[in-house]
Amino acid sequence: MDEKCISKAVIRRLPRYYRYLGELLEDGVERISSNELSTKMRVTASQIRQDLNNFGGFGQQGYGYNVQYLYTEIAKILGLDRTHNMIIIGAGNLGQALANYVQFEKRGFKVVGIFDVNPVLKGISIRGNEILMMDELPQYLKDNDVQIAALTLPKNNAEETADLLVENGIKAIWNFAHLDLEVPEDVIVENVHLSESLMRLSYNLNCYVTEHKK
Ligand SMILES: NC(=O)c1ccc[n+]([C@@H]2O[C@H](COP(=O)([O-])OP(=O)(O)OC[C@H]3O[C@@H](n4cnc5c(N)ncnc54)[C@H](O)[C@@H]3O)[C@@H](O)[C@H]2O)c1
Numbered sequence: 001m002d003e004k005c006i007s008k009a010v011i012r013r014l015p016r017y018y019r020y021l022g023e024l025l026e027d028g029v030e031r032i033s034s035n036e037l038s039t040k041m042r043v044t045a046s047q048i049r050q051d052l053n054n055f056g057g058f059g060q061q062g063y064g065y066n067v068q069y070l071y072t073e074i075a076k077i078l079g080l081d082r083t084h085n086m087i088i089i090g091a092g093n094l095g096q097a098l099a100n101y102v103q104f105e106k107r108g109f110k111v112v113g114i115f116d117v118n119p120v121l122k123g124i125s126i127r128g129n130e131i132l133m134m135d136e137l138p139q140y141l142k143d144n145d146v147q148i149a150a151l152t153l154p155k156n157n158a159e160e161t162a163d164l165l166v167e168n169g170i171k172a173i174w175n176f177a178h179l180d181l182e183v184p185e186d187v188i189v190e191n192v193h194l195s196e197s198l199m200r201l202s203y204n205l206n207c208y209v210t211e212h213k214k
Contacts, residue, residue, distance in 0.1 A: 006077075010051050014074055016041065017051070021071040033064035083108045085146045086174070089161055090153030091116040091124075091131045094176060098150055099126040109148065113140060116153075134161075141168040148172045155179040 020041055024032060034052075038045035052065070055073060075081050086104070088095045091114050098104070099111050114129050116122075121131045132140065140146075149170045151158055158177035165173065166187055173189045175181055181189050 006054050010054055013043075013051055014078055017048075018071065018074045018078065018080070021067055021074065024067045025071060029067055031064045031066050037065070080108050083110055084148050085110050085112045085144065086148040086150060087111070087113040087115060087140075087146050088150045088152060089115050089134075089137075089165070090151065091118075091121050091126070092152065095150070095152035096126055098152060099129060102127075112144060112146065115140075137164065138168050141165075141170070146170065148174055150174040150176065152176045 020037070032040075034045040034048045037048055041048070052070070055077065072081075086109050088099055088111060091099070095114060095116070099114050104111065111127070111129060113132060114126055115132050115134050115137055117134050119133065122133055124131045147170075149165045149172070151161060151173060153161060155177040158175070158179045159181060162173055162175075162181045162183060166183055171187050173181065173183065173187065175189050175191045178193065178195075180191070183189055
């Protein structure tokens with residue numbers, strides 16, 4: 001399997017397959033056809049077959065997909081078969097909410113540190129992690145194995161913080177600040193913009209209302 005060849009569009013859909021397969025496993029379903037999965041996920045069966053064929057075709061004619069096998073393989077592709085240590089930069093509302101969310105850890109994303117510049121927050125414990133100050137960050141990154149940094153700080157401070165993270169070896173940034181970061185080619189940034197999602201919701205709501213007025 002050559003992961004480099006998998007298109008971004010397919011990779012974007014994989015977490016959804018993974019979620020549905022996880023639910024099937026919880027329900028004790030051992031195998032499923034592309035047609036059944038198609039009805040459940042409300043995507044076409046041919047899309048499912050095409051997507052999953054990218055990985056050498058997990059399905060067998062007349063048998064369908066082995067749910068456990070597919071779930072495990074997709075987990076491997078998404079890198080969920082290992083633990084990623086994550087730090088959070090900006091211990092405000094959003095940073096604390098992320099640090100408090102237990103499900104990330106279940107997926108293998110372990111919050112190991114949380115940082116801020118506000119001395120009032122120093123030492124406050126969030127799910128067992130005491131908030132540290134930013135001047136402790138470089139040494140912390142030398143002493144600890146961290147793969148991902150979440151940026152939940154004001155956008156004005158995001159670029160310089162990203163630079164500091166990159167200088168100290170961070171290769172993956174989960175960026176919540178409303179700013180497109182400029183990073184070297186070997187650093188991966190995943191932007192999360194809840195407001196953009198809300199705008200799409202607003203657009204779709206408008207469309208629906210307009211169509212149903214006719
Ligand atoms: N992308 C999204 O979907 C989304 C959703 C909500 C908020 N946000 C953004 O996330 C950020 C945080 O939002 P919030 O509601 O938690 O704000 P907040 O004000 O509650 O928290 C921001 C925290 O960042 C800290 N901070 C400021 N400069 C810092 C620096 N240089 N290094 C480390 N920490 C620093 C502050 O002291 C504060 O504790 C904002 O930029 C906001 O616009 C994004």
